[in-house]
Amino acid sequence: MNVEMRYLHVFRVVCEAGSLRAAAGVLHRTEQAVSYQLRKLEEALGMPVFQRGNGRLTPNAAGERLLAFCREMGRDWEQLHEEIRTAASPVAALRISAVSGFGRYQLLPLFLDGPLADVPIRMRYPTAEDVVRHVETGVSDLGFVHRKNAHERLRHMPVGTEEIVLVTATRGSQLPALDSESLRHARYVTYDESDYVFATWFKQVLGVNITRLNVVAHFEELEEVLDWVAAGRGVSIVPAACIADHAARGDVMALCRPETPCHNTIYAVLDPTHHHAEIERTLQVVREHARL
Structure with a gap:
């Protein structure tokens, strides 16, 4: 069984919002996108997790247990996992989270055979919301998103x-x-x-x-x-x-x-209190190639 963390996040938001429409508003996605991820979650689990009816989505017994798990573990498990992987690595790889369109097709080539080919990386392609969360929790050193959201601690810097x-x-x-x-x-x-x-x-x-x-x-x-x-x-x-x-x-x-x-506009997401030797160089190369 392979359940992705983003499905669990969507599941928790739907439980707390009470409906697909309300959850879609919180997640800034369409109802179809939210419904799709719930279906993928239930397929992975092999069982339904909601009582459906009267326009509301209420977790059933299995869903209540899963919701408790999400609330207990949440971001703590993801951060712990990343800390363990980082500690075991002999090289301090630059950990990047980027939205898929920009990350796969413009950013990754710079590291594959471009001017940043010598930089060891760990690359993720989550949603924009999760990119910000990864930088906020220290799971990633640097993020790239296609929209600017106000954040009390993180910087959103236009780079391309x-x-x-x-x-x-x-x-x-x-x-x-x-x-x-x-x-x-x-x-x-x-x-x-x-x-x-x-x-x-x-x-x-x-x-x-x-x-x-x-x-x-x-x-x-x-x-x-x-x-x-x-x-x-x-x-x-x-x-x-x-x-x-x-x-x-x-x-x-x-x-x-x-x-x-x-x-x-593409924005880099940074935590001003976090430092990595390759962040400034990466930002400079991205600015040069993404035509800011």
């Missing part, structure tokens, strides 16, 4: 930008028109963190806020999103750096308005 694009299949489907009326009725493939990305694109490119989407599929990672789009099953809005491989194969294409490109 990413372009956000609407993507569709190149074959087998009619290309959607780039206007608000057409896109209200499009079929969308969403993912964890897509709420903010979609809202940013709609606001910058169309000047509107489309809150109700026709969601045909939801995934955790962008790889599955792009496979679904390439198969003509829907459209999505993603960081442009993510589509390079699919675009090179001719599977997907970005639909853009040259006069209104969509760019989003």
Whole structure:
């Protein structure tokens, strides 16, 4: 059995909020995204953890025990685990948490075969909320997120930008028109963190806020999103750096308005009281390559 910590976090928020809608507001995600993670949790456990009815989600006996576990263990276990791993390592690796779109496609190449290839790292791709939590608790030395949230102790430092694009299949489907009326009725493939990305694109490119989407599929990672789009099953809005491989194969294409490109700021998340020898160098390289 492999239960991811983020599923437990979502489970606890839903229990405390009492409904999918309320929990989605707390987590800044769609109800579909929250429901998907609850389903994955119950699949991993092999049993239901809620009594469903009357619009509320109430934990059953198994759910009550799981909720107690979440409250007891929570972040303490994750921090302890990381401290043990760090103590056992002969080299002080730079521990990084980054949102998936930026982390996988822009940040990781800098360490793989770029100017930071000599830096030992431990890389994670959690949600933006968990990136901040990792830096706050000392699980990570450095974080990267695509939105700035006020925090009483942590710094959010702008270090770069990413372009956000609407993507569709190149074959087998009619290309959607780039206007608000057409896109209200499009079929969308969403993912964890897509709420903010979609809202940013709609606001910058169309000047509107489309809150109700026709969601045909939801995934955790962008790889599955792009496979679904390439198969003509829907459209999505993603960081442009993510589509390079699919675009090179001719599977997907970005639909853009040259006069209104969509760019989003990337922020580094730092704890001013925490120090690592490679943080400043990493930030400098990211600034140079992410075109701040």
